[in-house]
Amino acid sequence: MLDLKFIRENTTIVKRGIKAKNDVDNVDAILELDAQRRALIGEGETLKAKRNEVSAKVGQMKKAGEDASAVIEEMNAVKTRIQFIDEELKTIEEKLESLLLTVPNIPHPSVPFGTTPDDNRTVFEWGEKAKGEFTFKPHWDITAKLGIIDFERGAKVAGAGFPFYIGKGATLQRALINFFLDQAAEHGYKELQAPIVVNEESACGTGQIPDKEDLMYTAERDKLFMIPTAEVPVTNFHRKETFEEKELPIKYAGYTPCFRREAGSYGKDVRGLNRLHQFDKVELVKFVHPDTSYDELELLRADAERLLQLLGLPYRVLLMCTGDMGFTQTKKYDLEVWAAGQQRWLEVSSCSNFETFQARRMNIKFKVRETGKPEFVHTLNGSGLALPRVVAAIIEHYQTPEGKVIVPKVLHPYTKFTVID
RNA sequence: GGAGAGGUGGGUGAGUGGCUUAAACCAGCGGUUUGCUAAACCGCCGUACGCUAUAAAGGCGUACCGAGGGUUCAAAUCCCUCCCUCUCCGCCA
Numbered sequence: 288m289l290d291l292k293f294i295r296e297n298t299t300i301v302k303r304g305i306k307a308k309n310d311v312d313n314v315d316a317i318l319e320l321d322a323q324r325r326a327l328i329g330e331g332e333t334l335k336a337k338r339n340e341v342s343a344k345v346g347q348m349k350k351a352g353e354d355a356s357a358v359i360e361e362m363n364a365v366k367t368r369i370q371f372i373d374e375e376l377k378t379i380e381e382k383l384e385s386l387l388l389t390v391p392n393i394p395h396p397s398v399p400f401g402t403t404p405d406d407n408r409t410v411f412e413w414g415e416k417a418k419g420e421f422t423f424k425p426h427w428d429i430t431a432k433l434g435i436i437d438f439e440r441g442a443k444v445a446g447a448g449f450p451f452y453i454g455k456g457a458t459l460q461r462a463l464i465n466f467f468l469d470q471a472a473e474h475g476y477k478e479l480q481a482p483i484v485v486n487e488e489s490a491c492g493t494g495q496i497p498d499k500e501d502l503m504y505t506a507e508r509d510k511l512f513m514i515p516t517a518e519v520p521v522t523n524f525h526r527k528e529t530f531e532e533k534e535l536p537i538k539y540a541g542y543t544p545c546f547r548r549e550a551g552s553y554g555k556d557v558r559g560l561n562r563l564h565q566f567d568k569v570e571l572v573k574f575v576h577p578d579t580s581y582d583e584l585e586l587l588r589a590d591a592e593r594l595l596q597l598l599g600l601p602y603r604v605l606l607m608c609t610g611d612m613g614f615t616q617t618k619k620y621d622l623e624v625w626a627a628g629q630q631r632w633l634e635v636s637s638c639s640n641f642e643t644f645q646a647r648r649m650n651i652k653f654k655v656r657e658t659g660k661p662e663f664v665h666t667l668n669g670s671g672l673a674l675p676r677v678v679a680a681i682i683e684h685y686q687t688p689e690g691k692v693i694v695p696k697v698l699h700p701y702t703k704f705t706v707i708d
Numbered sequence: 709g710g711a712g713a714g715g716u717g718g719g720u721g722a723g724u725g726g727c728u729u730a731a732a733c734c735a736g737c738g739g740u741u742u743g744c745u746a747a748a749c750c751g752c753c754g755u756a757c758g759c760u761a762u763a764a765a766g767g768c769g770u771a772c773c774g775a776g777g778g779u780u781c782a783a784a785u786c787c788c789u790c791c792c793u794c795u796c797c798g799c800c801a
Contacts, residue, residue: 324758325757325759328757328759328770329759331758331770332757332759332769332770333759333769333770335769335770335771336768338781338782339770339782341781341782342726342780342781343726343782344781345726345781345782346725346726346727346781346782349726350726350727355781356781358781359781359782361781362781362782363781365781366780366781659737
């Protein structure tokens with residue numbers, strides 16, 4: 288969320304940002320409630336100051352053996368008024384809080400203005416799309432023939448979008464996870480194994496609730512949410528904590544399964560591995576100094592890109608426009624890998640800067656070295672990478688005319704085999 | 709899941725209704741002394757919000773002793789609910 292004071296003092300900027308993101312503008316209502324709130328605080332605190340003063344006097348009088356009943360009587364009226372004000376204030380602050388949660392993060396000036404995915408800007412392309420003297424098949428044909436992924440049995444056991452990975456298919460998954468984690472460790476990310484369920488406060492901290500509850504599976508009885516991404520537990524790892532400035536930047540890599548309900552999706556978008564309810568992902572998370580967060584975003588993007596380069600998979604990088612980048616980000620890159628069999632781009636990573644938006648909700652700060660005063664950190668995260676679509680791209684890119692799949696060289700130490708057949 | 713004991717500032721830890729402005733010590737920061745280090749001594753040493761003021765600072769007030777309610781003129785202190793930690797029991801990969 289944004290700082291109320293910031294909204295108060297930079298109303299124009301905030302309103303412009305909301306418009307650019309195509310979100311609902313509640314700023315006027317917020318400012319109105321803020322004015323009411325401050326008036327009540329003023330009156331309430333004056334009365335409380337009086338109460339404190341008189342109460343001290345009552346203590347002295349009683350000790351001196353004097354009769355304090357007149358003063359106590361007078362304070363009863365004050366007490367009633369204070370109770371009334373506190374209740375009013377509570378109502379207003381609840382309203383204010385829920386409205387503040389509807390204000391999106393303000394896009395960075397370097398982000399192109401736009402309303403649809405067509406307005407996203409392709410900023411980089413790498414690699415050559417696979418070519419050959421045969422027709423490249425989509426991965427679901429190949430995995431079926433090789434028997435390495437079983438969607439039907441997955442549907443029987445859990446539901447659509449919960450596949451089984453079998454034999455070399457399962458090993459390939461494990462190889463990719465280890466490869467991604469090793470690469471992250473090599474570039475300074477500390478590995479974190481996180482809970483795959485979180486409580487309400489954590490889900491709110493990273494912005495999944497309120498508003499996006501439908502994204503997540505819940506464990507109703509224990510009020511837990513299945514995580515849609517490791518971003519949630521890993522970022523909340525440091526909720527309500529204050530770092531020393533010299534500790535920054537702090538970098539984590541976490542592998543977890545991710546669970547997404549994906550309500551309402553259909554068609555070819557969800558075919559095969561393109562969209563699953565459960566999938567594996569290595570997530571990269573950073574806590575950084577505000578001065579460096581946009582440099583750190585570029586580094587994060589490079590860390591994610593390197594993985595695709597090492598795997599030899601052609602990809603492109605999109606800078607998301609204001610309207611297509613989501614509620615909590617100020618700037619976001621998407622990495623899309625080329626799926627040779629489907630002849631389309633598949634998103635495999637999303638690298639974002641949240642500035643103080645998440646840090647404020649979670650109260651994550653650092654102490655400024657010179658002054659010793661706490662300030663909010665900037666948080667960033669990016670997939671490094673999401674597995675299913677990478678698997679899809681590997682299978683489609685490295686398929687042979689006979690329907691086998693050549694394993695990329697960097698994975699050989701992990702798979703211990705070079706061909707899937 | 710059951711029984712018991714706990715949760716106080718960065719840390720240790722005192723405080724069972726008003727004399728608390730949360731003691732004391734440690735750590736940290738600044739200073740004095742000193743050839744250096746150390747010691748000693750002195751001072752500072754939380755966060756949020758509101759009002760006020762400014763070039764920057766500051767000043768006044770309110771709240772915060774695990775969280776949320778309640779009792780009271782007045783709550784770290786009494787009552788209720790919840791969370792967490794520790795010990796023991798049960799269950800368990």
